[in-house]
Amino acid sequence: MRLTRSGVTNLTLAPGRPYQIFWDEALRGFGVRVNPTGKVWVVQYRIDGKSRRETIGRVDTVPLDLAREEARKTLARVQLGENPREERARAKAQRALVLEAVIERYLQQAKTRLKSRSLQEVERHLRKHWRPLHETPLSALDRRVLALRLEEIARDSGPIASNRARAALSALLSYALSMGLLETNPLVGTFKAGEEIRRDHVLTDQELQAVWTSSENSDYGRAVKLLTLTGQRREEVGSMRWAELDLPNALWTIPSARTKNGLTHEVPLSSLAVKLLSNTPQLVGRDLVFGAGAGGYSGWSKAKRDLDERIARSAALRPWRLHDLRRTVATGMANLGVQPHVVEAVLNHISGTRGGVAGIYNRATYREEKTRALEVWSEHVSKLTNGG
Structure with missing residues (x-):
């Protein structure tokens, strides 16, 4: 049958059946599953000779046209050799991989190659200046988000602190790229806060x-x-x-x-x-x-x-x-x-x-x-x- 809005509304579960699937004639692999507790859109495909079925969403929350389009996209990805289930699992893992977790991994690795003083500086910038983004998934860090944060750091702590924070994050993101945690470096294209003072600057x-x-x-x-x-x-x-x-x-x-x-x-x-x-x-x-605090003087900037x-x-x-x-x-x-x-x-x-x-x-x-x-x-x- 061709699934229509009114037709799906009138579908009922046959007595004694735990569930029942009605397939769409217009798009092979797309259907609606009727359960005792409600109806859901589904899409079914084959990968490596095995049949896979996934739920798209509830009928009462996802319109038919949108559900059919999502099913079409999934089937197209399968035709292109992708595995939608693995892609979703990978995306879920990326959402769970927040910046703070990557910082911890990066610092452990950096201990083997950075001198103590340099490591302390990098750690300070990553923990202090990027704290507002610590709970942000790595995959959600785009250029706009990072550029805005760099502006905030420059405003609150000065351009040098902003540039140092940018350098520390750049090294971390390069590490993430090398480990396959990112596909691109979102920091590329952001600008330094301004020209830094020359290292040979002497006051008159x-x-x-x-x-x-x-x-x-x-x-x-x-x-x-x-x-x-x-x-x-x-x-x-x-x-x-x-x-x-x-x-x-x-x-x-x-x-x-x-x-x-x-x-x-x-x-x-x-x-x-x-x-x-x-x-x-x-x-x-x-x-x-x-x-006056636990450490020495703070508030330099x-x-x-x-x-x-x-x-x-x-x-x-x-x-x-x-x-x-x-x-x-x-x-x-x-x-x-x-x-x-x-x-x-x-x-x-x-x-x-x-x-x-x-x-x-x-x-x-x-x-x-x-x-x-x-x-x-x-x-x-x-x-x-x-x-x-």
């Missing part, structure tokens, strides 16, 4: 003065000034502990667990740095100098945007980032006559002249040279900023 004296004078008497402002006075890394300053400081002897000792090269690093504190730290409030029961806005009210400043202060300190000390090996010692860089046993035995000597170098640099900063 006028720019350094603007940064210093615009830094408020806050955790962030004091951290920026310490970065300027010591030339140490952002995370080293942001996670500074009172237990690491010996203010009477003007010395800050960064333990090996917190340095990039895994070596304990002694940072002599200039008189200006000691003054700044002596005026920093110390919270009762809290060893961390900056911040927002505080940096606020600082840039204050600077813009009174001075012109090229695009910059906090790490430029470290480079500025190194360049500034060199311009003031500090020897290259002493600059390296201040920055905790290891060169051929400072590595190995010689570097260990010369630690005391370098302490004196570092002290003089940082004091000279501090005096320069003080002159620029009218006494700090």
Whole structure:
């Protein structure tokens, strides 16, 4: 019989039958199954000599024309050599494969080839910046979704964070492609948030003065000034502990667990740095100098945007980032006559002249040279900023 809307409505199940199928004469393989509990559309086909039957949907929810068209598509795929049941199972598995699960798989694999520091950075970007999409199936990540999220990251955390998050996700998606979890990389075609600041960017004296004078008497402002006075890394300053400081002897000792090269690093504190730290409030029961949470200082990006806005009210400043202060300190000390090996010692860089046993035995000597170098640099900063 040719299935029609009215004809299907009038179909009834013969007494004693558990179910009954009525096939459509217009499309072979398409029919309606009448059950005691209702009617459903079905499509039947053969693969590898075996008959397969699948349900399309309930008659009371799926119109006849739509059901017939779905059956036609299924039969066409079979003719083209596809297996609709396997395709649906694969699609279901892809829907269940959410981004967070792929992140876990990727990080396990990345442990074998990435250095610890690089792995930490990649993991931080994937877990933090892509968290809103963690429950999204990998197959649902299209270019539009990713581009919108990259815009959000750039707005909330800055263009550099957006570009780093993009790079981390790109590596993950390449891994997913290689494992057959994706057919294409949806990140292709999205753009970086903007041109990043050059790696050799050094602030001029006028720019350094603007940064210093615009830094408020806050955790962030004091951290920026310490970065300027010591030339140490952002995370080293942001996670500074009172237990690491010996203010009477003007010395800050960064333990090996917190340095990039895994070596304990002694940072002599200039008189200006000691003054700044002596005026920093110390919270009762809290060893961390900056911040209020479980870790050290957080909120760098927002505080940096606020600082840039204050600077813009009174001075012109090229695009910059906090790490430029470290480079500025190194360049500034060199311009003031500090020897290259002493600059390296201040920055905790290891060169051929400072590595190995010689570097260990010369630690005391370098302490004196570092002290003089940082004091000279501090005096320069003080002159620029009218006494700090």
